[in-house]
Amino acid sequence: MLSRVRRFIFIGLCLLVVFLLAATSASSSEPVKWPELGEHLARRSIVMESMPVIDCPAGIAAESAEHLVCQVIENTFYKWKEYEFFTAAGETRLAIEMIKPEARRLKAAEAQILLHGSKLCERQRPVSSAVMTTRQPPKTPRRVKQPVFKSSALSDVKPPLEKIVDCDSSCKRLDPEIIVAESLPSLRETIKGNDDRVRVAVNVDITSYPWNTICYLDFLVAGDSYRGSGILIDSNCVLTCGHNLWDQELKVWSTSMTVTPAQSQDYQGGTIYAPFGTVSAPSLSTNSAYTDRSGGFEYDYGVVKLPRSFPGISTFMPIEYDSTPSVIHLAGYPGEVQNETNSFDMWYDYDEVLGYEGSADRVLLHQADTSGGQSGAPVWRFDDTTQAYRLVAIHVYGAVRANGACRLVSAIEPFISEWMAYEPVDPVNYTHFSYIPYFSTSNSRWTGLALANYHVKENSVKVDYYAANGSHLGSEQKRIAAYGQEVFATATASGTEGWIKVSSTGSLKGLALIGDSASATMYDVDLKESLHRKFLFPHLAADQNWRSFALICNPNDTAARISFQYYDGSGTLAYQMTTPPIPANGSVNYAVSTLFQQTLTGGTMVIETDQPVTAFLLYDNKLTTWKAGLSAVPLE
Numbered sequence: 001m002l003s004r005v006r007r008f009i010f011i012g013l014c015l016l017v018v019f020l021l022a023a024t025s026a027s028s029s030e031p032v033k034w035p036e037l038g039e040h041l042a043r044r045s046i047v048m049e050s051m052p053v054i055d056c057p058a059g060i061a062a063e064s065a066e067h068l069v070c071q072v073i074e075n076t077f078y079k080w081k082e083y084e085f086f087t088a089a090g091e092t093r094l095a096i097e098m099i100k101p102e103a104r105r106l107k108a109a110e111a112q113i114l115l116h117g118s119k120l121c122e123r124q125r126p127v128s129s130a131v132m133t134t135r136q137p138p139k140t141p142r143r144v145k146q147p148v149f150k151s152s153a154l155s156d157v158k159p160p161l162e163k164i165v166d167c168d169s170s171c172k173r174l175d176p177e178i179i180v181a182e183s184l185p186s187l188r189e190t191i192k193g194n195d196d197r198v199r200v201a202v203n204v205d206i207t208s209y210p211w212n213t214i215c216y217l218d219f220l221v222a223g224d225s226y227r228g229s230g231i232l233i234d235s236n237c238v239l240t241c242g243h244n245l246w247d248q249e250l251k252v253w254s255t256s257m258t259v260t261p262a263q264s265q266d267y268q269g270g271t272i273y274a275p276f277g278t279v280s281a282p283s284l285s286t287n288s289a290y291t292d293r294s295g296g297f298e299y300d301y302g303v304v305k306l307p308r309s310f311p312g313i314s315t316f317m318p319i320e321y322d323s324t325p326s327v328i329h330l331a332g333y334p335g336e337v338q339n340e341t342n343s344f345d346m347w348y349d350y351d352e353v354l355g356y357e358g359s360a361d362r363v364l365l366h367q368a369d370t371s372g373g374q375s376g377a378p379v380w381r382f383d384d385t386t387q388a389y390r391l392v393a394i395h396v397y398g399a400v401r402a403n404g405a406c407r408l409v410s411a412i413e414p415f416i417s418e419w420m421a422y423e424p425v426d427p428v429n430y431t432h433f434s435y436i437p438y439f440s441t442s443n444s445r446w447t448g449l450a451l452a453n454y455h456v457k458e459n460s461v462k463v464d465y466y467a468a469n470g471s472h473l474g475s476e477q478k479r480i481a482a483y484g485q486e487v488f489a490t491a492t493a494s495g496t497e498g499w500i501k502v503s504s505t506g507s508l509k510g511l512a513l514i515g516d517s518a519s520a521t522m523y524d525v526d527l528k529e530s531l532h533r534k535f536l537f538p539h540l541a542a543d544q545n546w547r548s549f550a551l552i553c554n555p556n557d558t559a560a561r562i563s564f565q566y567y568d569g570s571g572t573l574a575y576q577m578t579t580p581p582i583p584a585n586g587s588v589n590y591a592v593s594t595l596f597q598q599t600l601t602g603g604t605m606v607i608e609t610d611q612p613v614t615a616f617l618l619y620d621n622k623l624t625t626w627k628a629g630l631s632a633v634p635l636e
Helices: 002-022 032-044 110-124 410-420 590-595
Strands: 066-072 076-088 090-101 133-135 164-167 214-221 223-234 236-242 255-261 272-274 283-287 302-305 320-321 328-333 349-357 365-366 377-383 386-397 403-407 434-438 445-452 461-465 471-478 485-489 497-506 509-516 521-526 534-538 546-553 560-567 575-581 587-591 604-621 628-633
Touching: 032 076, 032 110, 032 575, 066 110, 066 272, 066 410, 076 110, 090 110, 110 590, 164 410, 214 236, 223 328, 223 377, 223 410, 223 497, 223 509, 236 386, 236 410, 283 410, 302 410, 320 410, 320 604, 328 365, 328 386, 328 403, 349 521, 377 628, 434 445, 434 521, 434 604, 445 471, 445 497, 461 590, 471 485, 546 590, 575 587, 575 590, 587 590
Parallel strands: 320 386
Antiparallel strands: 066 076, 066 320, 076 090, 133 272, 164 283, 214 223, 214 255, 223 236, 236 302, 283 302, 328 349, 328 377, 349 365, 365 403, 377 386, 386 403, 434 497, 445 485, 445 509, 461 471, 461 497, 509 521, 534 604, 546 587, 546 604, 560 575, 560 604, 604 628
């Protein structure tokens, strides 16, 4: 018996550790609006350090702005202009004119809030799976693609007209022209002196900012495998180069595109780690100047649109348009790097900017070491005034005299901003729905889900999180293999409570584990596969030793009226009452002793509602750390 107890404790502690490792300080997917941003920062305990800002003066000329910046901050799109002023001591001061979400000149205090919100990405980390996704390297190397620079590619003639060109799963992939295999660009190393690139994961936590937004791209071009790089600029948008999406020579869209943030590999041939998983993305967009070949590398930009987000990150690196830095930073996924010939790891370098050329100086020339596979890698600068990273270009080619990046200029800002507003339409036809009536990430609590798919077919799963007041806290999607299982922490912000809806293409079995890291306790709540209007709790305990909590969720679009009836051990109806309705898509958490205003030892409770709901009862021992959940028994 003792060995069984020890085994049970060991298993419980292992599960506790797994979920604690997975439970990170995620952000809600609900947008934080501009008037609420200051309060939101205060709740996050963000200290408002002094920023070099002043009130934006009236009458300032918009065309005189030094910086145009766009950024998604807490899932709200912001666009602003920065004007530089200088003190007698030569120190820089910024005045900010906001364009979106509100058109207004900001006071210094408001500018402080905006710039502190802009740096929230440095304090976030996407929510990873409880078990890190891993895979073995492919037996055959992925081909890598980094076009060799040709001076004729940079045009000094009148720039072509740009417009968005989209490709989704239904678009025509192949041009009827004959595909010539030798037209594929060759790989060419572009190392300036020694290869100074460093392996990111060996030096820093690759799941931290900005590395968690830098993505490995895997795709096919006319049936051949390629790799590239990109960066998340919004929950559902990866910015990359155009030639990762559309091949100008073959006139073909890339297919089988997959995106993996923060991928790493300890050494060549070793296991490939994907801490946030991989998403297949059939929807691609670039611009007409690139697809019709009227423009060269100056127009070599585009995006991959994701059908789902990587939960937990809601603020992304700011994009600064028309920037002319003197030093840049760059990170991506080269195939050949240092002594490795088939790396699947992220590598970083920084170096000086050599200059600008091409139509309207749209190409930034730099000396950072690159090789094939880094096409589409983000190029950013460090802003001394705001002490923040800012995305300024996308790496597009390598050459002997210089490496080149497509600058992010204000002429393409409307395109990129439109892409950043992309919201995927869920194409999955869910036929099964299950519920967890309670979850919590408040104080030291955490919640994890374990879902099993005991079927011969893969199961597509969507998990929606709702607060007690009915507001939607976000969602995430999973694919569970036939007879497979997924275990993961809830992708919700710390300090939230509510309930969970699980939609799937097939029936699921599973449970939620809710633990408290402070007291090292844990209890489980089983997945509810049906809703009812009447339930029985077959035992109550609310006395000097025990607390009981009735936890009920209402997965309906209208409020649910509810009544409670308490029967003592002899079967006598001893007390009954009604409470305020449960909000639409909301939930309640009632302490039974408070509900009935008395201590209870034994007896049963019946609840009735006018909407189908689900519920369970939590027992909490006052003298020990014991906790237990008891499912409500349907009475209809």
